[in-house]
Amino acid sequence: MENKEYDVVIVGSGIAGAIVAKTLTQAGKQVLLLEAGLEAGMAFDTDGAYKNYQEYLRSYYLALAKVPNAPYPDVKDAESPNVLDMTQINGKPDTKGYFVQNGPLPFASDYARAAGGTTLHWLGTCLRMLPNDFKMHTEYGQAVDWPIDYEYLKPYYEMAEREIGVSCDVQEQHYPNMGGDFFGKDYVFPMYKIPQSYIDKHFIEGLNGLKVSLNGDVYVPWCTSTPQGRNSTPNEKYRYAGTGWNATKKKLEMQPFPKRSEVYEPVGAIWDPYAGQRCEGNASCVPICPVQAKYNALKTLKSAKKEHLTLMSQTVATEIQIDSSTGNITGVAYKQYPQADSKEYVSGIAKGKIYVLAANAIENAKLLLASDACKTSDQVGRNLMDHMVLLTWGLMKEKVFPFRGPGSTTNIPTFRDGSFRKQHAAWISPIDNWGWGWPTGSPDTDLDHAVSTLNLFGNDLKNYLGDLLSRQLLLHFECEQLPEKSNRVTISKKYLDNIGNYRPVIDYNVSDYTKKAFKASKSVSDQIFAGMGVQDFTSYPSNEPDYTTYDGQGYVFRGAGHVVGTHCMGTTAKNSVVNRDQQAWDHKNLFLVGAGNMATLGTSNPTLTLAALSFAAAENVLKALK
């Protein structure tokens, strides 16, 4: 295996790597994919895939804290960060978890190092970025413009929406400054929208007509059903069978169904195409969808062309090797461990004509730093971003029955764009369907409080819980973070893992630009709660890991899991790591994929955008291979 030269070597089987692998193998290229996670997670046969997934599910049921990584094995040879390891940083680095957190504030998101990557435990929200998100500098004098614009990405967004299987009613999508042709004439999504929740209906009704003041301007916030990567009823007007390489035109294209009578078929579980054809309302999408109605990258990987794809699991890429005279990459060095937590490993070098790093923003940065690669710009590892999520919660006047359905089915898009971005961050507000679970640990914390502190039992307890838990409302204010040089991933010989690989060292903070948005969004929340008669229970205790103050007020933000921006795309080799083709400026046969390429964050969850970019990257790799 070591001597074989593949067309392309890919590192990482998350959505970014899986899309590239699928596109290239279907175009006839020979691909080697290295995946750090366990072999069991790579099983695609009916029994193996089912058995492995049931193990994940069992771990989830038994986990006391049902955090995103609870169902998935944490292997010492390819560790994953865990939100439970996050603490306040007091002067010296926090080294308790996989991340070495230098602070001053801890980076609050995690990811999964397992086959399929972080989409195993993502929520599945699939919003496109807005046109102005690509030109923050021109429009608002903030951060940078991207070297590409919304129009460039539009066809790739359609490919990504096909691949993920997005459910959405296009006519309901109204965003600020979206322009007249955001989706294109006659565009529909593969499936109709996921039904909005009972909470949403009450919330939308309550919000109706409410005027909100912000920085002296008056807004009338509105709600929109959220596009989601989970299965719903197919839209018979949807016309695309998939995405393919047109060798003559040297272009990726959406391919129409061969017959007019054909309709889109939801992609079910990897162990059974009929399982998970509809979202069944398990209400556990994060951390695990029991029936795989929610998209995960194993679905994409499964549909790659097998004859052209070689998978190596338990294989951790450690370094890319560079020919110092040409700058070209000559191989990827890896360590393959025989079983979980083993100290032993076998070393090897994978060789291809082109190399694609798809290990996610933090792991990609680590690999580049470990290899002394992409040095010209000094931007590798910098500009680490995430949505900083301010939560507000309260009790609705009536019972709205949360803890049911997908995590969120509606959002307030009103503050996603506007001239206020000259002063402070934009945000999106998903309405949460899972009660106060995120901020307070409901429902079991409410139970414990009721039994241990309120001394309730019997019918009183039942009625108290029935009332409290069915009225819980939670809003997110997911605030944009700008790219900043000092928010960064580095490596140090002092911090190595079980098999001698680097652990990510993270410096992280929140700037006033985002803090101002905490203040502004909290004021919007206060007005909404008052206008709807929601009893406010929000609190921001100063002992929370990501506690910060602005203008005399304390705030607690949380990570969104949106790990973005460590190898940003830009206009020159001096200001960025990759060019508009997602090719490393310094190494012509190296492509980087994933949210690390994003120059700014905007207010949409990043995966749809990184998936669209991954199709574009795959096209560029195919062009380069010719």
Add this chain to the structure above:
Amino acid sequence: MEKTTAGLDNFIAISVPLTGYSRVALLATGMATDYYHAVRRIIGDDRMDDFLAVTADILQHTHDKAPALDREIRQQLLASLQYGPVTRNIIQLWYWGAWLPLPDAWIAKYGKGVKGNENHFISPAAYQQGLIWQAMGSHPEGSKQPGFGSWSIAPLS
């Protein structure tokens, strides 16, 4: 053997007023035997037999009827340094499926021979059968899924 069955019956009988769910509802979770054995395993036979003796006595002399029953549960169980923590744990076991560690003070005084007192779900099924989900008109997250679109209307029950 007979003692076990009697003990189990007692355990279920006191669980009815403690949880606010009927005997049938509790049996329907399928967890009664597992919880009974789990508590016995953790706090030991002696403590378990003491607890069941007190609860049997309460049920008998209150004729299993509120308000006397409620008062006795408060005074004899919840207010008791010995039985309070165990009682609260049993309530939470039924509602959530997990055992909570008994407090250090309890362990120091009554905890000789206590085994497996750490916070844990009794089994995957215990999580799935928690009564809390019924109480709030839902289903356990990640299990007993109610079907496509069910979340867009109020629960039927």
